[in-house]
Every structure is written in structure tokens, then in C-alpha cells.
Amino acid sequence: MANTKSKTNIITHNYGGKLDDQFVIRKIGSKSILASLPKGYEVKERFKPQFEQTKRNFKLAVIYAKKAIQNPELKEQYEAVRRGNQSAFNVAFQDKYYAPELSALRTESYTGQAGQQMLVEATDNFRVTKVVFTLFASDGTVLEEGDAVMDDNGFDWIYTTKVANPSPAGTIVRVTAEDIPKSKTILEGVI
Secondary structure: OEEEOOOOOOOOOOOOEEEOOOEEEEEEOOEEEEEEOOOOOOOOHHHHHHHHHHHHHHHHHHHHHHHHOOOHHHHHHHHHHOOOOOOHHHHHHHHHHOOOEEEEEEOOOOOOOOOOEEEEEEEOOOOEEEEEEEEEOOOOOEEEEEEOEEOOOOOEEEEEOOOOOOOOOOOEEEEEEEEOOOOEEEEEEEO
């Protein structure tokens, strides 16, 4: 693979696509990339469901990115965080393709009283917009649900319980994180 920044190179200037049956030239930002032709491959049967899901996620990310850069405010936000030759489209694509990540659910101080805090780490490649905590009794009935608030550190989200729970043992805590494209991730824990 070769790349060039030269604007006077007659082979790569304003050209992109297949070159004979040997190379392909792609234009990324101000660079032209010369690469060998991609090789076709066959997906093994055991990987087909995962492959189909990846294709679907890719397609949805393209649709979202096209729509997102038509919104001037959103495009400006994506432009602000792009790096190198990335475009706002690339950043928007990645924002949709990669859902938020949830980890480190901390419920150890919960004893069933109202006003107690639970924490979770929620991160995203762009921005987490919402984190919701739902508490279920051990029989599956909803005890309470509400939005968490982002901590000053930028990755912990804090939920303060609203109702007393006389039987906290076996309580199921479901946390849902959402980002700008409305991609969701769910994490569950049992107290």
C-alpha cells in the first residue's frame, strides 16, 4: 500500500477506483491510497449469523451518518472531534456503529432504603446521553425506574433510589445507556 500527498502526481491526482486488475486507488481527505485489489472470500457457515449482523450494523451506521451530517448542529459536533483525515461522516458512522459501554455496576451500599446511590461506568466513543436504572423485585415486578446523573468525572453515572424496598436481596438492577444515535446497551446485576 502506498499513499501520497502530492497534488501533482499524474497517477493519483483526482483519481479513485480500480487501476487495471491489480490496484485500487482510494481518496481519503487529501491523501490518495494505492492498494492491492480486495480479495473475495466466503463466510464459513458458523460465522454467517455474526456476519449478517455486522452487515446490518454497518448499513444502519451508514444511513445514520448520512442523516446526521445533514443536521448542521450535529455535523458541527462531529467535526469538532474528528482527527486527521476523518470526516464528520466517519465520526457519525462510528458513533452509530459502536454502542455505549457499561461496566463497574456498584450496588454494594444499597440496603433497600430510599435515597441511596448506585453507580455505573458508562462510556461511548462520542457521548452517552442517557442512563436509566430500573429495579425489579425478585419476582420480576418493577420497583422503580429513573434517570441517572453524570458524575463530574465524566464516566460515572449516579442513580439515587426513590422508594424503599423491604426485600433488597434478589433485587435485579438493569442499567440502560443510550448515545446520540439512540444505540442502547444493557447491563444487569443482582443484589
